[in-house]
Amino acid sequence: MNFIKYIKQETEIIKKKDPAIRSNLEVLLYPSFWAIYYYRKAHKLYEKGHFYRARKISQRAARKTGIEIHPGAVIGEGFFIDHGHGVVIGETAIIGDNVTLYQGVTLGGTGKEHGKRHPTLGNNIMVGAGAKVLGNITIGNNCKIGAGSVVVKNVPDDSTVVGIPGKVVVQDCKRMIENLDQVTLPDPVAAEFCKLKDENERILKRLAKLEKQVAENRDHMIIN
Incomplete structure (x- = not known):
């Protein structure tokens, strides 16, 4: 991976999604910057069958950043983890483009599945702090998962989900996720x-x- 190119890409993503950043150099201080960088390296090794080396990189990154991303996960472009401590992304998770996760989010299994056992997230999704998305389920495009929610069933496109268990409380077409608001949800x-x-x-x-x-x-x- 070209590190300079990666810095430029992540700088644009972080500046777009986090109003706290004041200078380009600050991206190097973001845990998500390093967690995603090491994930990309580990994922390439994983795809080539170098499982031990891939896991060694990912576990080292988890210890340093507090963000655990299994190298087998598939993650698209424009991915951002805000703060990040306690984030866990399982081996068979699939994440689309322009997805934002907040601290404490788990994309995990239910403990009883084999094969594809982690969630699939579409494009343009925000998952609020502490939310748990569990099992081989699909979250459609343009969705918001409210902070602290526990989602164990499929979610259709253009939906807002809150609660335990998570329920769809808003479903309207063309929902934009550019507004990363975790508070004003139904x-x-x-x-x-x-x-x-x-x-x-x-x-x-x-x-x-x-x-x-x-x-x-x-x-x-x-x-x-």
Whole structure:
């Protein structure tokens, strides 16, 4: 791999996705810069069948960066890991282009599968901090996975997923992932609480109305 070319590519990606960067030289301080660089080297060795050498490189990178990427994973262009500590990417994971992962993300297996046992992520995807995407499932293009979510089922294109287990809460066409917002995502739990609150208020109003009618009928019977 041409290191100078790699620096230029990663500089553009990091400057585009992280507003904290102030100079090009800072890219050398990013754990993801080195984790991805060593992954690319290890992946080439893995493809040639040099499994021990590939794993040796990837494990050394994991110790230094806190980011564990198995050399067997397939990762596209424009890949970015923000902060990065605790990120784990399994051997049979496939990641498309323009994908961003935050710290604590796991693209892992379920512990009961063989062969293809890790997720496949499409293009233009953001996976929020601490999210777990597990098993041989597919996350479609243009998706957001909310922070802390646990996703164990396929997700269609253009979707936003939140919760444990992860549920699709927004599905609209042509969703853009350029906005790396992890906060202003729908909250299905809060929405259910609001529904319960509204239903409770309707029941209380109905009950009050019935009690008033019973009291009026009782007073009418006493008078008569």
